[in-house]
Amino acid sequence: MRARRVRRGIARILFWLLVAAIVLYTVFPFYWAVVSSLKTGGALFGTELVPRDPTLENYVGVFREQPFGRNILNSVIVSAAVVALSLFLAVTAAYAFGRVAFRGRTPLLLAILGVSMFPQVAVLSGMFELIRWLGLYNSLASLVLSYMIFTLPFTVWVLTTFMRELPAELEEAAMMDGAGPWTTLTRIFLPLMGPAMVTTGLLAFIAAWNEFLFALTFTLTNEMRTVPVAIALITGASAFELPWGRIMAASVVVTVPLIVLVLVFQRRIVSGLTAGAVKG
Amino acid sequence: MAGLASGLERQRRRAAWLFLAPMLGVLALVAGWPLLRTVYFSFTDATLYDIGGHGFVGLGNFRLLAADPNWWRAVWNTLFFAAVSVTLEVVLGTVIALTLNAQMRGRGLLRAAMLIPWAIPTVVSAQMWGWMLHDQFGVVNAVLLALGLVSEPVAFVAEPSLALWAVIAVDVWKTTPFVALLVLAALQVLPKELYEAAEVDGLGPVGAFFRITLPLIRPALMVAVIFRTLDALRVFDLMFVLTGNSRATASMSVYARQQLVDFQEVGYGSAASTFLFLIIAAVTAVAITAGRVRLDNR
Structure with missing residues (x-):
């Protein structure tokens, strides 16, 4: 015992x-x-776990030595535009995929899922040509456009899954009243899609906020850089002495809002992450 | 009445295509078209400063690629990175998920802590670990020295034989939570009765894990393995930020981008990109068929 x-x-x-x-x-x-x-x-x-005399010098330095405020603004603009555009495109597509039985629906959905497997580097030269041709090189618009390649597949996929689960009676009632598909989508379904839109929007925001390869390749000047590129390219007085204090300060500045966001929406994010995977 | 219904149905179907058109148009523009152009460029000698004026070189770029030891090094680095990091992530993720699944106080807090590495941008993770693994001032070396595990500081990132392991360590730290959350979701829907039955049969916790839990969470594990493998094969940020274009760690994506942008060889870089795309397509096809076959067997 x-x-x-x-x-x-x-x-x-x-x-x-x-x-x-x-x-x-x-x-x-x-x-x-x-x-x-x-x-x-x-x-x-040194290695003390609690700084003996903490100072904000590094934080001041980050904003003084480079246009870090501008970089943050760029990231906010790009991520917000990416969320708005991909949610609009995805929710209309999800209505078609989730509520209407048309020929070629499943192959088309699988093709869209297939796009999410594309390595970014596989479209890099074609995308570079396209962006230069559109006159968008070294602009934030180039990033908004190119980020669609990874936000659209999963927003469409997740929103379609949610749309499918909404009861058919709602739609039938709307149709009896003579509402067209657009009215049905905006008046009946959109209000019910709120939670799903928040989840997918948040995931799209984080994906856009963190993206590095396109941002590194399609922007050139310090003023156009987004936060990840700015942090990756912070350099000190000489190439051999990296200003680690400032790099850490910049890292904390851009990560704290993300962590707060993630902790606030914890449950939704977990369900959003696993919904796509478990059902897919 | 039947005529009216089918008329409505037709109208709905037409509307469906109208609703799909903007999304399909954008996706064709940013995914389909650039991919076709990249494949096309891989058969030309296009350069970045004159992308339009190029000649056709047939398979010349692929022949050069096959003869470049740096390319094969990049292929090896990528495959090694993918195999080791995904294995570690799945094992570690399962252990963490099993722990989180236990009934205990503060489970919500623990799950919140798990989301922190996931939420941190890859570039930031790479910089944070670059600092922790610093050869002179890094905290990891300080701890190892204090414990007497090493006699002098280790250059984790600069030493070619260790650099890839450093990259793997960062990736495991950043993405294990994702795997753990996937496995946890699968664990939480497992029926409790099975475990009661197992206890009656005297199976023990280890037996119960291998006989009951593992087979039941295998679909979730497969999903995690496929997602993570596809992600690992196209890895770019981690290597680029932690070690630059260093040969010791360069992945296929790093190699292709260096050729494309730094050396301005659009034709040759596109050939490398196309090769990577084919590898990923092949892995996806194998994964999907393997997944199907297993599902059919049950």
């Missing part, structure tokens, strides 16, 4: 050690970035 209780106790301790290890593993790197961003000079190269 006693041996069993001891064994249970040990199992419990091991379990909580495992939990502690998981938390440490997932949270520590970001904590360390925050701590490092508050240190300057020699303290930056």
Whole structure:
């Protein structure tokens, strides 16, 4: 009896050690970035877990040494435009896919899913030519346009899944009243799609906010860069001395809003992430 | 009445295509057309400063590609990275999901903590770990030195034989939560009765895991493996930010972009891109057929 209780106790301790290890593993790197961003000079190269005299010098430096405010604004503009455009295109398409039985529906849906497997680099030269031809090189519009390649497939897919589950009676009633498809979509379905739109919109926002390869290739000047490119290209006085304090400060500035957003919408994000995968 | 209904149906179908048209148009413009152009460029000697004026070179670019040891190094780096990181992520993700699935206080908090690495941009993750793994001032070296595990600081990122492992470590940290959440979703819908039956049969926790849990969550695991493999095969940000264009870590995407943009060789770079696209298409086809066959067997 006693041996069993001891064994249970040990199992419990091991379990909580495992939990502690998981938390440490997932949270520590970001904590360390925050701590490092508050240190300057020699303290930056030390290992104390709580900065002895924290300073905001790195944060001031990031905004003084480069157009980081502009970079943040660029990222906000691009991500917001990407969300608006892809939600509009996806919700109309999802109505067709989810509510109307037409020939070629399944192959078309699979083809769209196939686009999400495209490696970005596989369209890079064709996209570069297209963007130059449209006169969009080194502009934010080039990013909004090119980001459609990865936001559209999953917004269409997830919204279609949600649209399918809405009851058919609603639509029949609307049709009895003589409402056309556009009215049915905007008046009947759109209000019900709120939660799904928030989830997919959020995922599209994060994807656009984090994108790097297109942003690196299609913009040229410091003023047009988005946040990930700006952070990747921060350099110090010489090529051999990277200003780690400032890099960490910039990283914290762009990550904190994302983390807040993700924690607030935790449940929705988890269901959105898994809905696509479990059903697909 | 029947005539009216079919008329309405026809009207709906016409409206459906009208509703689809904008989305299909944009997707054709940003995905279909650029892909066709890239494949086309791969048979030409186009350059970035004169993308329009180019000659046809047949399979010349692919022949050059096959003869370049740096390309084969990139292919190997990518496959090695994909295989190791996806394996680690699935094993670690399953362990974490099983832990999160236990009844305990603070589970919500733990799940929130899991979302932090997922939410952090890849570029930021790469920079954060680049700093932690720094050869002189990195906290990882400080800990290893303090524990006496190494006698002098290790250059994780600069040392060619370790750099790819550093990249893998960052990827595992960033994407394991995604796998864990997928597996957790599958775990939470498993019927409790099965485990009660297993307890009656004296199966034990380990037996129950391999006999009951694993077979039941296999579809979710397959989905995670496929998603992660496709992502890993096109990896770019991590390598580029952590180690630049270094040969030791360059993936196929890094190699192709370097040729395309830095060396301005659009024709040759497109050939590399096309090759990567074909590999990913092949993996997708194999994954889908393998998934189907398994599903049919049950």
